Amino acid sequence: xxxxxxxxxxxxxxxxxxxxxxxxxxxxxxxxxxxxxxxxxxxxxxxxxxxxxxxxxxxxxxxxxxxxxxxxxxxxxxxxxxxxxxxxxxxxxxxxxxxxxxxxxxxxxxxxxxxxxxxxxxxxxxxxxxxxxxxxxxxxxxxxxxxxxxxxxxxxxxxxxxxxxxxxxxxxxxxxxxxxxxxxxxxxxxxxxxxxxxxxxxxxxxxxxxxxxxxxxxxxxxxxxxxxxxxxxxxxxxxxxxxxxxxxxxxxxxxxxxxxxxxxxxxxxxxxxxxxxxxxxxxxxxxxxxxxxxxxxxxxxxxxxxxxxxxxxxxxxxx
Amino acid sequence: xxxxxxxxxxxxxxxxxxxxxxxxxxxxxxxxxxxxxxxxxxxxxxxxxxxxxxxxxxxxxxxxxxxxxxxxxxxxxxxxxxxxxxxxxxxxxxxxxxxxxxxxxxxxxxxxxxxxxxxxxxxxxxxxxxxxxxxxxxxxxxxxxxxxxxxxxxxxxxxxxxxxxxxxxxxxxxxxxxxxxxxxxxxxxxxxxxxxxxxxxxxxxxxxxxxxxxxxxxxxxxxxxxxxxxxxxxxxxxxxxxxxxxxxxxxxxxxxxxxxxxxxxxxxxxxxxxxxxxxxxxxxxxxxxxxxxxxxxxxxxxxxxxxxxxxxxxxxxxxxxxxxxxxxxxxxxxxxxxxxxxxxxxxxx
Numbered sequence: 001x002x003x004x005x006x007x008x009x010x011x012x013x014x015x016x017x018x019x020x021x022x023x024x025x026x027x028x029x030x031x032x033x034x035x036x037x038x039x040x041x042x043x044x045x046x047x048x049x050x051x052x053x054x055x056x057x058x059x060x061x062x063x064x065x066x067x068x069x070x071x072x073x074x075x076x077x078x079x080x081x082x083x084x085x086x087x088x089x090x091x092x093x094x095x096x097x098x099x100x101x102x103x104x105x106x107x108x109x110x111x112x113x114x115x116x117x118x119x120x121x122x123x124x125x126x127x128x129x130x131x132x133x134x135x136x137x138x139x140x141x142x143x144x145x146x147x148x149x150x151x152x153x154x155x156x157x158x159x160x161x162x163x164x165x166x167x168x169x170x171x172x173x174x175x176x177x178x179x180x181x182x183x184x185x186x187x188x189x190x191x192x193x194x195x196x197x198x199x200x201x202x203x204x205x206x207x208x209x210x211x212x213x214x215x216x217x218x219x220x221x222x223x224x225x226x227x228x229x230x231x232x233x234x235x236x237x238x239x240x241x242x243x244x245x246x247x248x249x250x251x252x253x254x255x256x257x258x259x260x261x262x263x264x265x266x267x268x269x270x271x272x273x274x275x276x277x278x279x280x281x282x283x284x285x286x287x288x289x290x291x292x293x294x295x296x297x298x299x300x301x302x303x304x305x306x307x308x309x310x311x312x313x314x315x316x317x318x319x
Numbered sequence: 320x321x322x323x324x325x326x327x328x329x330x331x332x333x334x335x336x337x338x339x340x341x342x343x344x345x346x347x348x349x350x351x352x353x354x355x356x357x358x359x360x361x362x363x364x365x366x367x368x369x370x371x372x373x374x375x376x377x378x379x380x381x382x383x384x385x386x387x388x389x390x391x392x393x394x395x396x397x398x399x400x401x402x403x404x405x406x407x408x409x410x411x412x413x414x415x416x417x418x419x420x421x422x423x424x425x426x427x428x429x430x431x432x433x434x435x436x437x438x439x440x441x442x443x444x445x446x447x448x449x450x451x452x453x454x455x456x457x458x459x460x461x462x463x464x465x466x467x468x469x470x471x472x473x474x475x476x477x478x479x480x481x482x483x484x485x486x487x488x489x490x491x492x493x494x495x496x497x498x499x500x501x502x503x504x505x506x507x508x509x510x511x512x513x514x515x516x517x518x519x520x521x522x523x524x525x526x527x528x529x530x531x532x533x534x535x536x537x538x539x540x541x542x543x544x545x546x547x548x549x550x551x552x553x554x555x556x557x558x559x560x561x562x563x564x565x566x567x568x569x570x571x572x573x574x575x576x577x578x579x580x581x582x583x584x585x586x587x588x589x590x591x592x593x594x595x596x597x598x599x600x601x602x603x604x605x606x607x608x609x610x611x612x613x614x615x616x617x618x619x620x621x622x623x624x625x626x627x628x629x630x631x632x633x634x635x636x637x638x639x640x641x642x643x644x645x646x647x648x649x650x651x652x653x654x655x656x657x658x659x660x661x662x663x664x665x666x667x668x
Contacts, residue, residue, distance in 0.1 A: 011491070018492040023504070030508045037511070140653075144593070144646035146600050149620055149638035156627040252497065259499045260601055275605060278503045281511065286504060293497035301495070 120203025142197030251300025366654020476549025
């Protein structure tokens with residue numbers, strides 16, 4: 001176990017290093033974002049050669065690439081990373097976005113897990129009959145919808161046209177709990193739709209796989225009631241893949257993966273901050289948000305592996 | 320999901336076997352796994368209907384130039400802010416002049432069948448050309464993903480050891496990158512200045528930028544299952560037999576292992592195309608995919624959202640096109656999996 005933990009940590013550190021290196025390379029190599037382009041963007045289009053040279057020196061662009069990279073990583077680590085375009089501190093901006101992102105993702109995760117599992121079970125129990133057909137059609141549509149399109153339509157028709165919900169934006173939970181809730185209903189729904197579809201499809205097929213197993217037949221033969229077989233024997237096993245998937249999706253979304261939902265509803269979360277800084281090709285915040293996101297994804301995949309081994313003892317951690 | 324390697328040849332029963340005597344020693348016609356899967360697929364009416372819908376969409380989009388030349392008489396990128404056109408015997412403004420500046424809505428006329436967008440461009444023509452771009456990006460990116468994923472998966476799974484560590488790390492790094500963020504970063508960075516490396520020379524607005532970006536970010540989604548499958552396949556007797564016969568690694572990987580990966584590649588490939596179309600739409604919507612004025616379903620929605628109050632169809636129609644296409648591909652992919660994986664029959668009963 002200790003060996004596994006150490007190896008996993010080394011691996012995580014390496015993946016994060018590789019991600020930061022690739023991000024840096026994107027900004028160092030491509031003609032649209034390389035040093036000259038960045039200097040131009042900071043100094044402005046009309047800047048003369050003197051100003052440009054000054055900017056190049058001030059921002060350290062005249063140093064070799066590994067020094068630039070090392071300085072960038074040092075600043076990322078101690079939280080003193082400053083945006084090139086508007087001079088704001090990247091860590092402060094990310095911290096400011098966290099409440100909105102966490103509110104969005106936690107709420108949506110509750111919704112998508114509840115309905116995903118419910119629909120999955122119903123679909124499997126009524127396999128081949130009409131409830132299964134209806135739910136299958138709905139979940140197939142759910143996974144085929146463009147998230148941003150659904151969000152934009154919901155926002156327009158339910159807030160602008162019939163004013164059922166307040167317009168976009170994030171309201172702090174501590175300031176106005178009911179406003180927080182009503183502002184987040186549409187983003188929650190928008191973000192959940194896709195996942196509900198995926199989870200119910202997956203759970204349906206894992207339940208139908210498990211139902212054929214010997215231990216289920218044994219349980220039935222013992223005279224265990226059908227509900228108890230479903231909950232205690234079938235679901236316990238069929239939910240394992242759902243747990244793994246949930247860990248990965250949750251990590252990605254908390255890490256700012258809900259970019260589209262956050263942008264459509266202008267929640268000012270980490271995802272929207274990331275999208276904005278990528279849009280303006282501002283290296284420091286792009287580096288900060290990318291590493292922040294990758295950190296959650298990497299940590300949660302490690303947790304998922306551990307949870308997997310714990311839930312299913314047939315899988316050994318060492319392999 | 321791991322299908323057993325199935326012998327590809329017909330059985331030749333020895334005449335001595337009782338009960339087979341009726342065939343008079345003729346070899347019994349066996350059906351290959353491909354034929355068997357096709358038969359199962361053909362019986363799945365929902366899957367075949369989805370395939371038909373998808374092919375119809377593809378044909379319509381391919382016929383875009385025909386519609387533009389013969390019916391609409393206007394190209395996908397031609398603005399028309401001051402012109403008029405005839406619909407139902409009346410002359411209508413394509414875009415009502417200021418202060419309203421409202422683009423014309425859908426109606427029964429060859430020109431501007433789906434109305435115009437804010438620049439007075441024919442929405443129907445843009446929808447067809449946009450579909451061409453979206454489908455082209457989706458398909459080509461899936462092809463790139465498949466080629467890279469298969470090569471990496473085969474190398475890692477076959478050689479194991481250090482090669483596998485490298486392959487797994489590449490997958491892990493791409494996997495741990497926030498997908499959309501990576502896509503937007505690459506898309507924006509490339510569309511500003513293009514890419515000029517040696518013989519590769521891609522201009523800023525090129526379709527190849529979203530294709531490359533999407534093709535790379537989804538490599539692990541196919542590469543991981545392929546690698547896992549190769550890892551277990553290489554332990555089978557037929558691989559050992561090939562080795563004993565003196566076949567080299569390349570021959571074993573591409574001659575023996577690759578055919579056994581066909582069903583995984585087909586099923587995942589279909590689903591990846593669907594996923595790519597959604598990703599292209601998202602990237603283009605955010606301005607990091609297909610670059611305006613070239614149309615794609617995603618950037619059409621991006622342009623339409625601002626006009627939801629006066630011209631909602633500019634948002635709704637391309638969104639429906641995406642949903643229908645992706646839905647058809649997803650349903651067909653599901654049917655394909657059921658047909659290729661005989662276990663699925665047991666599962667459904």
